[in-house]
Amino acid sequence: ERAVNRHDPRLWALLADCYAMLDRSAAARRSLQSALRAPAVEADVLFVAAGVYERLGVRHSALKLLARAVAGGFPLREIEASPWLARLRAEPRYRSIVARAQEQQTPATGKKEEQR
Secondary structure, three states: OOOOOOOOHHHHHHHHHHHHHOOOHHHHHHHHHHHHOOOOOOHHHHHHHHHHHHHOOOHHHHHHHHHHHHHOOOOHHHHHHOHHHOHHHHOHHHHHHHHHHHOOEOOOOOOEOOOO
Protein backbone atom coordinates (compact mmCIF):
# COMPACT_ATOMS: atom_id res chain seq x y z
CA GLU A 1 0.00 0.00 0.00
CA ARG A 2 1.08 3.51 -0.72
CA ALA A 3 0.19 6.58 1.22
CA VAL A 4 -0.91 9.56 -0.84
CA ASN A 5 0.81 12.83 -0.08
CA ARG A 6 -2.06 15.29 -0.02
CA HIS A 7 0.44 18.14 -0.29
CA ASP A 8 2.02 16.92 -3.55
CA PRO A 9 1.50 19.64 -6.19
CA ARG A 10 1.80 17.09 -9.02
CA LEU A 11 -1.20 15.17 -7.73
CA TRP A 12 -3.26 18.33 -7.42
CA ALA A 13 -2.27 19.44 -10.94
CA LEU A 14 -3.20 16.06 -12.42
CA LEU A 15 -6.49 16.10 -10.54
CA ALA A 16 -7.17 19.58 -11.93
CA ASP A 17 -6.40 18.26 -15.40
CA CYS A 18 -8.93 15.45 -14.95
CA TYR A 19 -11.57 17.83 -13.68
CA ALA A 20 -10.99 20.16 -16.64
CA MET A 21 -11.43 17.25 -19.07
CA LEU A 22 -14.73 16.47 -17.36
CA ASP A 23 -15.86 20.12 -17.65
CA ARG A 24 -15.82 20.52 -13.87
CA SER A 25 -14.21 23.95 -13.91
CA ALA A 26 -14.82 24.90 -10.26
CA ALA A 27 -13.20 21.68 -9.04
CA ALA A 28 -10.35 22.14 -11.53
CA ARG A 29 -9.69 25.67 -10.23
CA ARG A 30 -9.71 24.53 -6.61
CA SER A 31 -7.26 21.75 -7.41
CA LEU A 32 -5.01 24.18 -9.29
CA GLN A 33 -5.00 26.51 -6.31
CA SER A 34 -3.81 23.62 -4.15
CA ALA A 35 -1.14 22.68 -6.70
CA LEU A 36 0.20 26.20 -7.03
CA ARG A 37 0.16 26.88 -3.29
CA ALA A 38 3.31 24.81 -2.76
CA PRO A 39 6.42 26.78 -1.81
CA ALA A 40 8.38 25.46 -4.80
CA VAL A 41 6.38 24.45 -7.86
CA GLU A 42 8.24 22.35 -10.43
CA ALA A 43 8.15 23.18 -14.14
CA ASP A 44 6.09 20.08 -15.01
CA VAL A 45 3.37 21.17 -12.59
CA LEU A 46 3.38 24.65 -14.12
CA PHE A 47 3.03 23.12 -17.59
CA VAL A 48 0.02 21.00 -16.57
CA ALA A 49 -1.53 24.01 -14.83
CA ALA A 50 -1.06 26.11 -17.97
CA GLY A 51 -2.89 23.49 -20.02
CA VAL A 52 -5.73 23.35 -17.51
CA TYR A 53 -6.14 27.12 -17.52
CA GLU A 54 -6.15 27.12 -21.32
CA ARG A 55 -8.93 24.49 -21.35
CA LEU A 56 -10.85 26.58 -18.81
CA GLY A 57 -10.55 29.63 -21.05
CA VAL A 58 -8.28 31.60 -18.71
CA ARG A 59 -5.63 32.38 -21.28
CA HIS A 60 -3.75 35.05 -19.34
CA SER A 61 -3.12 32.57 -16.51
CA ALA A 62 -2.18 29.86 -19.01
CA LEU A 63 0.43 32.11 -20.61
CA LYS A 64 1.80 33.29 -17.28
CA LEU A 65 2.28 29.72 -16.04
CA LEU A 66 3.66 28.57 -19.37
CA ALA A 67 6.31 31.29 -19.20
CA ARG A 68 7.23 30.12 -15.70
CA ALA A 69 7.40 26.50 -16.89
CA VAL A 70 9.76 27.44 -19.71
CA ALA A 71 11.88 29.54 -17.36
CA GLY A 72 11.98 26.55 -15.01
CA GLY A 73 13.40 24.32 -17.73
CA PHE A 74 10.34 22.54 -19.11
CA PRO A 75 11.20 21.19 -22.58
CA LEU A 76 10.02 23.45 -25.35
CA ARG A 77 9.50 20.46 -27.66
CA GLU A 78 6.86 19.08 -25.28
CA ILE A 79 5.10 22.42 -25.13
CA GLU A 80 5.11 22.68 -28.93
CA ALA A 81 3.70 19.13 -29.23
CA SER A 82 0.90 19.51 -26.68
CA PRO A 83 -2.54 19.21 -28.30
CA TRP A 84 -4.04 21.07 -25.33
CA LEU A 85 -2.10 24.20 -26.26
CA ALA A 86 -2.92 24.16 -30.00
CA ARG A 87 -5.13 27.27 -29.92
CA LEU A 88 -2.72 29.06 -27.64
CA ARG A 89 0.02 28.81 -30.27
CA ALA A 90 -1.67 31.51 -32.39
CA GLU A 91 -1.36 33.95 -29.50
CA PRO A 92 1.44 36.56 -29.93
CA ARG A 93 2.34 36.22 -26.24
CA TYR A 94 2.87 32.49 -26.76
CA ARG A 95 5.22 33.17 -29.66
CA SER A 96 7.11 35.62 -27.45
CA ILE A 97 7.56 32.94 -24.75
CA VAL A 98 8.82 30.47 -27.35
CA ALA A 99 11.20 33.02 -28.88
CA ARG A 100 12.72 33.77 -25.47
CA ALA A 101 13.16 30.04 -24.84
CA GLN A 102 14.82 29.54 -28.22
CA GLU A 103 17.28 32.32 -27.41
CA GLN A 104 18.61 30.24 -24.51
CA GLN A 105 21.39 28.75 -26.58
CA THR A 106 24.93 27.97 -25.62
CA PRO A 107 27.06 30.78 -27.01
CA ALA A 108 30.00 28.55 -27.93
CA THR A 109 28.10 26.03 -30.06
CA GLY A 110 24.94 27.84 -31.02
CA LYS A 111 23.00 24.75 -29.97
CA LYS A 112 20.04 24.93 -27.70
CA GLU A 113 20.78 24.11 -24.12
CA GLU A 114 19.35 20.76 -23.18
CA GLN A 115 16.17 21.49 -21.27
CA ARG A 116 15.26 19.08 -18.56
